Every structure is written in structure tokens, then in C-alpha cells.
Amino acid sequence: MTDVYALSSVDELGPVLKDYDRTLMVTDSNASKLVDLPSSSIVLPPGECEKRWESVDRILSRALELSLARDSVFIGFGGGVILDMASFASSVYMRGARLVLVPTTLLSMVDATLGGKTGFDYHGIKNLVGTFYPAEAVLIVPDTLRTLPESEFRSGLGEVVKHAFLSKDRKLHEFLIENHDAIMARKSDVLSEMIRLSLEVKIWYITRDPEEKKGIRSALNLGHTFGHALESLRGFSVSHGEGVAWGMHKAFRAGVELGVTPEDFASSAVSLLELYGFDGDESIADDEFSRYLAAIRSDKKKSGGSVKFVLMEGQGLPVLTPLADEDIRKAVSC
Numbered sequence: 345m346t347d348v349y350a351l352s353s354v355d356e357l358g359p360v361l362k363d364y365d366r367t368l369m370v371t372d373s374n375a376s377k378l379v380d381l382p383s384s385s386i387v388l389p390p391g392e393c394e395k396r397w398e399s400v401d402r403i404l405s406r407a408l409e410l411s412l413a414r415d416s417v418f419i420g421f422g423g424g425v426i427l428d429m430a431s432f433a434s435s436v437y438m439r440g441a442r443l444v445l446v447p448t449t450l451l452s453m454v455d456a457t458l459g460g461k462t463g464f465d466y467h468g469i470k471n472l473v474g475t476f477y478p479a480e481a482v483l484i485v486p487d488t489l490r491t492l493p494e495s496e497f498r499s500g501l502g503e504v505v506k507h508a509f510l511s512k513d514r515k516l517h518e519f520l521i522e523n524h525d526a527i528m529a530r531k532s533d534v535l536s537e538m539i540r541l542s543l544e545v546k547i548w549y550i551t552r553d554p555e556e557k558k559g560i561r562s563a564l565n566l567g568h569t570f571g572h573a574l575e576s577l578r579g580f581s582v583s584h585g586e587g588v589a590w591g592m593h594k595a596f597r598a599g600v601e602l603g604v605t606p607e608d609f610a611s612s613a614v615s616l617l618e619l620y621g622f623d624g625d626e627s628i629a630d631d632e633f634s635r636y637l638a639a640i641r642s643d644k645k646k647s648g649g650s651v652k653f654v655l656m657e658g659q660g661l662p663v664l665t666p667l668a669d670e671d672i673r674k675a676v677s678c
């Protein structure tokens with residue numbers, strides 16, 4: 345099980361990381377500005393397009409140059425792109441070295457550090473190559489979010505709001521309503537509590553289905569199937585979090601239409617999305633629908649040849665179900 349620690353500032357990181365003997369810090373040129381890096385660190389260019397084999401190769405080569413051993417520690421310091429690649433490299437180096445993650449984006453704090461998914465994009469397919477390899481520790485420093493661009497912050501908020509719906513209780517939902525202004529002002533103590541509540545939800549799902557084989561962990565894909573297809577249709581000009589938030593609007597609409605989702609639950613969920621500026625207004629025009637459907641069909645979350653959507657039967661009650669093309673059309677066309 346991964347230990348999660350919250351630190352109040354990056355100054356606390358140095359002493360904690362010093363306790364690890366023989367380390368390789370992996371970061372990118374944006375996240376690297378947040379700390380004094382050890383000289384042995386590897387600094388990659390930022391962005392999803394760098395999440396590829398050549399970058400992983402550079403990490404592994406540096407580990408070899410430094411003569412790292414199996415008990416050496418790979419430290420991923422950055423957003424989800426860096427963490428996924430550092431984790432992958434650590435998982436295959438000498439059949440598995442030690443791994444510590446320090447996420448520096450909101451999305452990576454609430455979504456990419458727990459659950460052990462590692463990987464990189466291959467031949468244009470996102471996360472095609474990867475392993476399951478949980479980190480031994482995750483160090484969260486909410487203070488690092490101060491420098492995060494607004495669009496990246498919003499992208500992470502989309503995932504936090506998703507966790508509020510999947511939670512077995514309404515604690516996170518209420519917290520997000522009561523602390524909206526402080527969250528948007530990025531007050532560290534409030535972000536810290538928001539991240540803690542959000543991670544509790546993720547932990548609930550991943551501990552019951554660590555390798556995503558029972559359909560329980562797949563609930564964390566709420567909004568993703570609708571949303572990924574929008575991201576793909578719009579040439580990835582829509583951020584991941586925006587896509588997921590839009591997808592949740594559509595999942596609630598489809599759920600209500602099919603009698604799966606109670607109207608009062610859907611309307612309270614939609615209010616929370618709107619409070620955080622995720623309006624879900626964008627619609628898929630008739631002449632775009634066949635391309636949108638093709639993007640849905642290429643979604644990797646297929647099971648037995650059919651794409652499963654996550655609909656909600658109420659608070660914390662996700663259900664996985666295929667949808668007829670006509671039901672998808674109704675959900676996304678208004």
C-alpha cells in the first residue's frame with residue numbers, strides 16, 4: 345500500500361528526500377523550477393507529446409549511468425506525464441526499483457499517484473504500454489499548485505468534482521460548495537483537505553479492484569467515455585478535465601432519460617459542475633455525430649467488444665452499461 349504524506353512547503357521536501365539513498369529525480373522543465381534539483385536529475389521537455397518511449401529510454405539510460413541498483417529510488421516530480429513515465433521506468437529497471445512520487449499538478453495529486461498505473465504513449469495510442477506498479481510513497485505539497493496555469497488547475501478540478509459524485513457520502517460535495525472561493529484562490533490548507541477527501545474516494549475504488557478487472561475501478565471513468573470522444577473530435581483543444589466534466593453532464597442526461605439516474609441527484613450534480621464553471625453546453629451537431637461515434641468506439645475502455653458508459657443510480661452508485669447509438673445522440677445533441 346502506498347503511504348501518502350502532505351507537506352506544507354517544498355522546503356520540507358529536501359530533508360524528506362535526503363533520507364533516500366541513491367536517487368534519480370525525474371522531472372520536466374516547468375516542474376523543475378519549483379525545487380533545487382540534485383545534479384543527477386533528468387529534466388525532460390514538458391507535455392503529453394513527450395510521453396513516449398524515447399523519454400523513458402533517457403530515464404533508463406540515466407539510471408544505468410548512475411549505476412543505480414534495485415534498491416535505489418526513482419523520484420517522479422511533476423504532473424501526470426512525468427509520474428507515469430518515471431513510474432514505468434522504475435517498474436522495469438532491474439525488474440522493479442523503488443518509487444516515490446511528488447505530484448505537482450492538481451490532476452496528478454488527485455488522480456495519477458495512487459492506483460499504480462504507469463506507462464507511455466506508443467504509436468499515437470495513449471498509455472498503450474504500461475504496468476501496474478504502486479509507489480511506496482506519495483508526497484503531496486499543495487503549495488506547488490500556486491504556479492500551475494489556470495487551465496491545468498481546472499483540469500484537475502474536473503476530476504475532483506467527479507470524485508464528489510462517486511463518493512459513498514456527500515462530504516466532498518458539501519466541502520466543494522462551502523469552500524468554493526478558497527479553492528479558487530488556491531488556499532493551501534483548503535486544497536490540502538480537498539485533495540485528502542478526493543483521494544479517499546479514489547482509494548475506495550482502487551482497493552476493491554486494484555487491476556481494474558472487476559468493473560469496480562472502471563467507475564472512476566465516469567464522464568470519460570463521452571469526454572474522451574469530445575477531446576478527440578475537437579483535436580484535443582478541450583482539456584482532459586473539461587472533457588470529463590462535459591462527459592459527466594452527458595452521462596447524467598442519458599441516465600435521467602433512461603430512468604437510471606434520479607432527477608434530484610442529477611440536478612444537484614449539475615449544480616456543482618456549474619458552480620465550478622463546467623457548463624456542459626457544447627453539443628455535437630448532426631453532421632459531426634458519426635465522427636463522434638467513431639471516436640467513442642475507439643475508446644479503449646471496451647469490454648467484450650462494446651463500449652461501456654458509467655451512469656449513476658445515485659450518490660456513490662455507479663453502474664457500467666452499453667448505450668444504444670440513439671441514446672448517445674440524444675445525450676450529446678443538446
Ligand SMILES: NC(=O)c1ccc[n+]([C@@H]2O[C@H](COP(=O)([O-])OP(=O)(O)OC[C@H]3O[C@@H](n4cnc5c(N)ncnc54)[C@H](O)[C@@H]3O)[C@@H](O)[C@H]2O)c1
Pocket residue numbers: 372373374375378390391392395422423424425426428448449450451452455456457458459460461462471488489490491492493496499
Ligand atoms: N497513472 C494514472 O493513474 C493517471 C491518472 C490520470 C492521468 N494520468 C496521466 O496524466 C497525464 C496528465 O497529467 P497532467 O494533467 O498533470 O499533465 P502534465 O504532466 O502534462 O502537466 C501539465 C502541465 O503543467 C506543467 N506543470 C506541472 N506542475 C506545474 C506547477 N506546479 N506549476 C506550473 N506548471 C506545472 C507541466 O510541465 C505541463 O506543462 C496524462 O498523460 C494521463 O494519461 C495518469
